[in-house]
Amino acid sequence: MSFEVDIGYSSERGPRDVNEDFAGAVRAPKGEEARGLIAAIADGVSTGGRGLEAAQTTVMGLLGDYFATPETWEPTAALDRLIGAQNAWLADHNRRRHGGGAALTTLTALVLHGQSYTLAHVGDTRAWRVRQDGEPAAPLTQDHAFDHPDLRSRLTRAIGLDDQVRVDYVQGDVRVGDCFVLSSDGVHGALKPRHLAALALQGSAAEASEALVRAALSAGARDNATALVIRVTGLDARQLDDELGDVRRLAPPPVLKVGDVIDGYVVTAVVADTGVHLLYQARDQGTRKLVALKTLHPARAGDPQERAMLAHEAWLGLRVSTRADSGFVRVHERAPGASALYTVFDWHGGRTLEQIRKAQPRGAVADVVAAAIEVARALGRLHRHGVVHRDIKPGNLHLGDDGRWRILDLGVALSGREGGAQRELHAGTPSYINPEQWEGQVADEASDLFALGVTLYQWLAGRLPYGEIEPYQSARYRRDPVALSRIRPDVPIWLDHLVCKAVARDPRQRFETAEEMLLALERGAARPVSAPSATPLIHRDPAALYKIALAISVVLNALLAFWLLFLPR
Structure with missing residues (x-):
């Protein structure tokens, strides 16, 4: 257009x-x-x-x-x-x-x-x-x-x-x-x-x-x-330059309370305060529909990088949420006369996968497969736009009251139009980041697919495939994940192989595109994927062979010393 x-x-x-x-x-x-x-x-x-x-x-x-x-x-x-x-x-x-x-x-x-x-x-x-x-x-x-x-x-x-x-x-x-x-x-x-x-x-x-x-x-x-x-x-439709222009012209609103009105939106609830962003539920006085308002916390209102990232997220949302079944929350264009800097989203009741797992740590196999199909399809649309999400995890997957799964939070996504500071940001949640990023590679579409695989493994097994990874760790993956069918006998072999392929240590053994993963999910047992082969020790821990050689050398030298000192000649 x-x-x-x-x-x-x-x-x-x-x-x-x-x-x-x-x-x-x-x-x-x-x-x-x-x-x-x-x-x-x-x-x-x-x-x-x-x-x-x-x-x-x-x-x-x-x-x-x-x-x-x-x-x-x-x-x-x-x-x-x-x-x-x-x-x-x-x-x-x-x-x-x-x-x-x-x-x-x-x-x-x-x-x-x-x-x-x-x-x-x-x-x-x-x-x-x-x-x-x-x-x-x-x-x-x-x-x-x-x-x-x-x-x-x-x-x-x-x-x-x-x-x-x-x-x-x-x-x-x-x-x-x-x-x-x-x-x-x-x-x-x-x-x-x-x-x-x-x-x-x-x-x-x-x-x-x-x-x-x-x-x-x-x-x-x-x-x-x-x-x-x-x-x-x-x-x-609004372009990134329009959003950046608003960033230059407008300031985030002060902290709002229930009942406050801003540009025709009446605040009905304060949903979240992360210290960086504020998220409100509000009602549009014209349409009477509920919406979500996202803005910067006043403490970060003067940060040009945070302002640019909010503008970039709004622009991306407008690009990828044009269809009702896009798998993303629809973003509304900001009114020309807006008095403050904020982004307006559709409001969807429901729960995130993180909230669902708190009530039931392990999901039913049918529910997991149905969700995985919807999320993989949405990721495929996102990647066709040339966008990498960079933070797929249970907290960013939302099941609405309408029964649809949606991907939330494009705040750290890469599109090729983001600012340098956002591009260099080591974004994502450590336990869901693929091993290549810890070795210095840039996040790409494969990063999102790995994170989705980790999310599915965690939902089925009740634990992470490689355990908790802390930001300060070198994040070396020293073992392959335990097969899901050994943890849960009700997990079918085809799904076990599919998830293990998605989180394989070797990137060459994983799915190459979201469409490939989606096709494997839809075919299921009719045409199962092969299980990834075990990762050689040298790839999981390159220093392991040197450690083993050192241990053997120490033992041999100890035996030699014992023979020289204590055994008769």
Whole structure:
């Protein structure tokens, strides 16, 4: 899904001999629609007649290359890299011309993504936002030109003017009905903001752009007149940049009590206080439905890493919980006028597996298999999104009152868009972490499958396959897990082999994908998997052979010493 927009463009040379303005807009390519669209306008500076060359190459280069930048780049990073490269190229050509005239241009670029906009601006072209409230058009940019009346056409910044260019960036939210206007000085220099706003909202976007240019020329514009009108008629789902924007703009609420109201939600219960996060049950005053509100504890409200992780979790939840049977709790989009930083989830009554095990440490085989199938299917969906959960355990598996199992807490998940601090965090619960992570490897999809295997083993056996692992231990796995059928005779051999395969010490013996594990669970005894072979001692404890050799050496030396000292010669 992407922005739904109506775009109009009009440009006239006016009293000038040549039209040196240039503008355009490009949508994201197929398959990357979530990246939105980019529009840009440039006004070439007539130095030696090369203004059009500068404007055209700048706009076409930016529009052509923006969606070729990595999707993980934040819009300001992509724009800064591309504008800097174009400026360096123009500045270099200007130095080589030796009096043949410099190619300079202004630039205003607009990126619409998710439910936000990002503006990049150099020079005296302008961007305006017009809303249907009768107010004058609001300029989003500030001209880079001398303030003296006789020097207003002299720019203090331009693309190609110097080896380095300083770009102004502006970011904000977008609403349905917003109208953005990119204009050259031939338009905004001749029209007052209120007149510009009225014209921008007339007819279609194409009709509005033509009306703006005609009105500017009729008002005596002394330069080329160009207007690019973009009306937002539909919004994409929130993107990570939207969530990060809220992190910058909003603060977590203070500690809430039962009965407190925040943005239309009435707090009905305080569910959890971890010292890092607060979780509330609340009722939506509009729909009367129960929801869960998750926010940061005031003690951690100023931590930028925790704020970024909360934003990342909200964005991931929106991506993976679009279907009712996704296996994840649905996340609600935060209202545009939200007064504080929090995430809204559907509320589901029920219990986590950890709570279920407290009442009944060992689960019935049929219940375990049914749950494993649902969780493996949800993990498969998560991994197809390119996301690694990193903390699968009984406390994060929830059985709702509707009978569905769901995976909770994407707070430490990896998606490729998380911050560096979250990526480097050694997340997860030690007893459920696969051995490779203790040896320095990064968590991946296999880590989630191993953790699910440990969870199933614990649920069936009432104990962990490798025992409790403490964070400060080296976590070397010195023995293979005991077969489940030796602990519980009612566990069928096919399930025993499946779980032991999932928690095998050697990663090559485990399931490679969640789909493979799901298929094995669904086939059951019809096509059982083979039991993993015993892990050689050298793999379980590489130092064991040296220890054995040392012990034999000590014994032999002791016998030799005894023979030399005490036995007759």
